[in-house]
Amino acid sequence: MEARARAPGKIILAGEHAVVHGSTAMAAAIDLYTYVSLRFPTPSDNDDTLKLYLKDMDLEFSWPVGKIMEAIPELGSFSASSPTSCSLETTKAIAALVDEQNIPEAKIGLASGISAFLWLYISIHGCKPAKATVNSELPLGSGLGSSAAFCVALSAALLALSDSVKLDFGHQGWQIFGDSELDLVNKWAFEGEKIIHGKPSGIDNTVSTYGNMIKFKSGELTCIKTNMPLKMLITNTKVGRNTKALVAGVSERTARHPTAMAAVFNAVDSISNEMATIIQSPVSDDLAITEKEEKLEELMEMNQGLLQCMGVSHASIETVLRTTLKFKLSSKLTGAGGGGCVLTLLPTLLSGTVVDKVIADLESCGFQCLIAGIGGKGMEVSFSGTS
Numbered sequence: 001m002e003a004r005a006r007a008p009g010k011i012i013l014a015g016e017h018a019v020v021h022g023s024t025a026m027a028a029a030i031d032l033y034t035y036v037s038l039r040f041p042t043p044s045d046n047d048d049t050l051k052l053y054l055k056d057m058d059l060e061f062s063w064p065v066g067k068i069m070e071a072i073p074e075l076g077s078f079s080a081s082s083p084t085s086c087s088l089e090t091t092k093a094i095a096a097l098v099d100e101q102n103i104p105e106a107k108i109g110l111a112s113g114i115s116a117f118l119w120l121y122i123s124i125h126g127c128k129p130a131k132a133t134v135n136s137e138l139p140l141g142s143g144l145g146s147s148a149a150f151c152v153a154l155s156a157a158l159l160a161l162s163d164s165v166k167l168d169f170g171h172q173g174w175q176i177f178g179d180s181e182l183d184l185v186n187k188w189a190f191e192g193e194k195i196i197h198g199k200p201s202g203i204d205n206t207v208s209t210y211g212n213m214i215k216f217k218s219g220e221l222t223c224i225k226t227n228m229p230l231k232m233l234i235t236n237t238k239v240g241r242n243t244k245a246l247v248a249g250v251s252e253r254t255a256r257h258p259t260a261m262a263a264v265f266n267a268v269d270s271i272s273n274e275m276a277t278i279i280q281s282p283v284s285d286d287l288a289i290t291e292k293e294e295k296l297e298e299l300m301e302m303n304q305g306l307l308q309c310m311g312v313s314h315a316s317i318e319t320v321l322r323t324t325l326k327f328k329l330s331s332k333l334t335g336a337g338g339g340g341c342v343l344t345l346l347p348t349l350l351s352g353t354v355v356d357k358v359i360a361d362l363e364s365c366g367f368q369c370l371i372a373g374i375g376g377k378g379m380e381v382s383f384s385g386t387s
């Protein structure tokens, strides 16, 4: 039997980085997914390796299970139902197993994702042979939560074939986990994110697991209900960056200027809370929507200014801001910044012709634009084949 899981990416409407330091943030799932399928070999396959196949890049990594057993001294002491952090000793052993795979230099960023895979796999299934296949609709390392979607889909596929969750294997199509199983997926995915990000707040894995639009502060989520049609243009600057380094940079700035940065984080907290209040309040007519959109635009601009204070903007992001401002549209970076993706609010009454012109202008700078559905589904699983 094969388990297949999918988990969405996300946009952060307000509060990235500050959320790592305890401020409120707002995020929404988007309808672009990472897929992970997992299969155990049958005895006739005579296969005793653990394989990870990254389909989009056509890269396969593989480890004889005997080698994993030798390398990981703590193996056997993990439990699928109690997520734990990877110890320093196991982190080193996993790094050595990843090192041996000779990842192409241009793809070296994958090393942290592969380490997260090994940690989640051995924690949940020990050293049983298996093949995991991954593909994604999300750009990697661009601020749309590819690392969290990867960790959530992986945790879900691993748990789906473990004794820790009870599922209907005969059900056709996508199904969702019960609440306690979703919590378990979210906790494991957070452990994977720690390996990739260093110090994640948990917002990305949380919104990818549960979907919808959420307000998030210090590990606690509140689901946001809205009847406001929110349309965001996402522009990918295609400037590569790494969330771990950007998060560490903000922490270093905070250590240098603790009082000033506390004021910045406090301002971001107010912006996220005000945004949540506006989005949640009922809308009656076009005039009310326009008023709300104008307030949201102002809050996005204020948040972008504070992200600049944190040192996570980038020349490419500034180019997107200038380009959209020519059309009186407001934008902010989304995710970790340093390049990656930018959000632009598209007001309800904005004509299609203007949207086409903004997109043409942005694409003429070499950027890539997309409009994703927001606030949709969280992670889901499906099964194929017989047990």
Ligand SMILES: Nc1ncnc2c1ncn2[C@@H]1O[C@H](COP(=O)(O)OP(=O)(O)OP(=O)(O)O)[C@@H](O)[C@H]1O
Pocket (backbone or CB within 6 Å): 034, 054, 109, 110, 111, 112, 113, 114, 134, 135, 136, 139, 140, 141, 142, 143, 144, 145, 146, 147, 148, 150, 196, 197, 204, 241, 242, 243, 244, 334, 335, 336, 337
């Ligand atoms: N589909 C995937 N397959 C393998 N590794 C992945 C995949 N998706 C993400 N990763 C891992 O996550 C890393 C990117 O994570 P990073 O947190 O830097 O960016 P992001 O999650 O896309 O953006 P943000 O955290 O700002 O939302 C990749 O370099 C890789 O190690």
Ligand SMILES: C[C@@](O)(CCO)CC(=O)[O-]
Pocket (backbone or CB within 6 Å): 012, 015, 016, 017, 018, 019, 020, 143, 145, 197, 199, 200, 201, 202, 203, 204, 243, 247, 334, 335, 336
């Ligand atoms: C930059 C950050 O705030 C969001 C990345 O999508 C990091 C985090 O919250 O873990």
Ligand SMILES: [Mg+2]
Pocket (backbone or CB within 6 Å): 145, 146, 147, 148, 197, 204, 243
């Ligand atoms: Mg990430």
